[in-house]
Amino acid sequence: MANTMSNGATREIFMSEALREAIDEEMQRDPTVFLVGEEIGVWGGSYAVSAGLLEKYGPDRIVDTPIAEAAIAGLGIGAALTGSRPIAEFMYSDFMGIAMDQIVNQAAKNRYMFGGKARLPLTYRAPFGAGTGNAAQHTQSLEAWFVHVPGLKVITASTPYDAKGLLKSAIREDNVVVSFEHKALYAMRGHVPEEEYLVPIGVADVKREGTDVSVITYARQVHYALEAAEQLAAEGISVEVVDVRSLYPLDTDAILRSVRKTHRAVVLYEAVRFGGFGAEIASQIQELAFDDLDAPVLRVGAAHAPVPFSEPLEQGSFPDAEKVAAAIRESLQGVR
């Protein structure tokens, strides 16, 4: 994680705090930035990301809305088109279903349909991911829906450092960026520099170097990959973990660099395996690095089912370190 070590002083903060700092700094820097969403003010955000910001910026810039996801998405578009730089928060990414027309048919396409004349400096933020016991309508990983829509950029961070730097870049973008925040990571701590920095959108980060197998992944699954890498190191297997950080644009070069080194790839994601974003990564690898591969590219993803409530079912439904380790071993066995 070379770039998490800045020259200056760092402190350990939660990802929720890192995100808050990103929003806070960008709001200070640019008076046209504002945050809009449900329970972001008095409540402080359902994952406390915006705690304290209402007191600091007041209700004109920390805009609490009623339960109205289509309106939240549309408010972001209208305000962006007319000169503001909104950050629109969905309480859970599952609720973006209600806002899909605004996001997909409006936000993503306005610029193109208007012949490149519209500017949409707009960031959508949404918690995603399973493991919380909140059942099928509060736990999904729907990133593939959005990656599939030209006009949207999609990012997701695995560390507080990346979360802050990526969100700041997203807010400064003159494009629509969808930022997915994994619920299990809000309470994760990590080093974040005191001084200002950005993490560019579209650049992957090698979170662990290795030589035998590349695990290409993002968000919470980065940590499972690192855990598996640690376990396998004891067995003499050297695993490289590539955190793509940005799903669109995708840093294909970084992925290929890693695969050309290890000759084996496991693509790991928490969404439903079938039709998930990992399929895109896997096909990029086989199209562009077929001759470098010593084994089929494997995908590890969630079961073909909504996320179940009961703990053993939920935990069993999505990937973890054990499942990744198994896939890495399988990859090392070569051709199936």
Add this chain to the structure above:
Amino acid sequence: MAARRRAVARASSKTGKASKARAKATKSRARPTATVNTTLKSMDDGQVRWIYQTMRRIRRFEETAEEAFKAAKMRGALHFYIGEEATATGACAALEDGDFITSTHRGHGHCIAKGARMDKMMAELFGRTTGYSGGKGGSMHIADLELGNLGANGIVGAGIPIATGAALGSKLRQDGQVTISFFGDGAGPTGAFHEGVNVAATMKLPVIFLCENNQYGMATHNEFANAAPISARGPAYSIPSPKIDGNDVFEVYETVKEAADRARNGEGPTLIESLTYRHKGHTVLDQKNYRTKEEIAEWVARDPIERFRTAVSSAKRMTAKEFDAIDADIEREIENAVSFAEASPWPTLDAIERDVYAE
């Protein structure tokens, strides 16, 4: 500038300063209880007993679930209905067998009032195979399709168009059934509300939209969320939209009965705003103080179960002994529910991909 002042005023009123004044205002808006005795008189002993039993079952089920949650025996989100029991109970008392309901994230009360088994509900909260959904849904997704409960729902407002659809089905099948859609004041702002209610009104469908206005959706006050009261919306859809005291089980019963009769007569939907209050936080974990202690105390003092008990006692319809006997039965039922849940097996991994599609 004026707009800004309004926004600031609204934001500060959300922090609870104004909530005391609001509680007073809502109190004086509540209807006098003159209708109570005539409704009680019209009920037979079985109905009276059922109402008490149902409200107590809801209360005890949730108090017990809260203990289990705090003892780390269950996880996930639990939204308690405590304080709102009269609305589900009065409404379901006015339904016929075979009628339908759609429910919400705060669904235990609707579920019990529609006749669900507490042991299967408890087992679902515990995530066990014997639960209503075999542990796949949890608290927010209990359905009992045989009883006409089309499901609790994790998406605010989502039950409203589904209820409209159930009512359309009833109309097409001419089965004479009605559907109640329970939803919170927080669903008032959703697009699903408008689409679902408008379609039902244009098609004159046999559906009752029952807004449980417990005055808050999370920390957001109902008056902040909805530009006009839910009860003011009826004229926009050319349907009646009475506002009632949701802690008065008799008034709820009478109003829903009238709406159900209308629906069965082909006169179309009714929108009801039932004013009530949740005694507990938004979820079992919510300890935020967006409501004043005074406001909470004031509403706890208007406890729907106590009010019912007082009315029934003073009309000499039930004795203290009879109430106690019901309570004792419920305690046994609850104990059984918990031991049933705890003794039930956990689901196994082969269940994960089962039930996704019909075979």
